[in-house]
Amino acid sequence: MAKLPRAVTELVNNLERLPGIGPKSATRLAFYLLTTPEEYVAGLADSIVKIKSQVKICQKCWSVAEDDICEICQDKARDKNLICVVERVIDMVALENVGGYNGVYHVLGGAINPLEHVGPEDLKIGELIDRIRDEDTEIILATNSTMEGEATALYIKKKLENLNSKSQIKITRIGSGLPIGADLEYADQATLARAMEGRREI
Numbered sequence: 001m002a003k004l005p006r007a008v009t010e011l012v013n014n015l016e017r018l019p020g021i022g023p024k025s026a027t028r029l030a031f032y033l034l035t036t037p038e039e040y041v042a043g044l045a046d047s048i049v050k051i052k053s054q055v056k057i058c059q060k061c062w063s064v065a066e067d068d069i070c071e072i073c074q075d076k077a078r079d080k081n082l083i084c085v086v087e088r089v090i091d092m093v094a095l096e097n098v099g100g101y102n103g104v105y106h107v108l109g110g111a112i113n114p115l116e117h118v119g120p121e122d123l124k125i126g127e128l129i130d131r132i133r134d135e136d137t138e139i140i141l142a143t144n145s146t147m148e149g150e151a152t153a154l155y156i157k158k159k160l161e162n163l164n165s166k167s168q169i170k171i172t173r174i175g176s177g178l179p180i181g182a183d184l185e186y187a188d189q190a191t192l193a194r195a196m197e198g199r200r201e202i
């Protein structure tokens with residue numbers, strides 16, 4: 001690359017670390033920002049900083065929140081005994097965008113993946129069990145239909161089955177409309193809606 005001012009190279013390097021951004025896109029973005037009005041760039045920088053300082057993690061469902069408990073968990077109209085278990089917040093966002101779901105969520109923070117040294121203890125599985133121990137609940141396992149997502153769903157199912165609890169727990173898995181190996185976040189809305197409707201007891 002031609003010798004560029006250090007500030008430009010630094011920005012290009014930082015942008016390149018973002019998912020889906022290669023060196024070409026990073027360079028294009030950096031030069032776009034360079035020629036964009038200062039207010040926009042300042043606003044963008046400010047929102048990036050805010051995402052770290054002002055976004056909290058919901059202490060119930062482990063999604064993102066402005067307070068200690070997120071809006072969905074606080075919503076009285078939501079059925080607290082219907083919990084949809086997802087790997088990441090982005091999966092929850094995908095399901096929320098479909099609309100029509102009236103329960104709450106539980107964000108695991110990933111999936112069991114031995115190759116990347118992610119075990120059950122690294123995920124919010126214990127927290128999920130604590131949530132349902134004393135409540136009759138339907139758990140919808142909406143982990144991705146990847147190998148890791150399936151293994152995680154199976155692990156949770158076994159854990160819940162062995163739970164010595166007086167409460168009734170119904171465990172369902174989202175329908176098979178989702179392509180095998182796919183992440184929820186990339187599924188189109190119609191497929192996601194079908195997958196939720198077609199959930200079956202496991």
Ligand SMILES: [Zn+2]
Pocket residue numbers: 058059060061062063069070071072073074
């Ligand atoms: Zn929450």
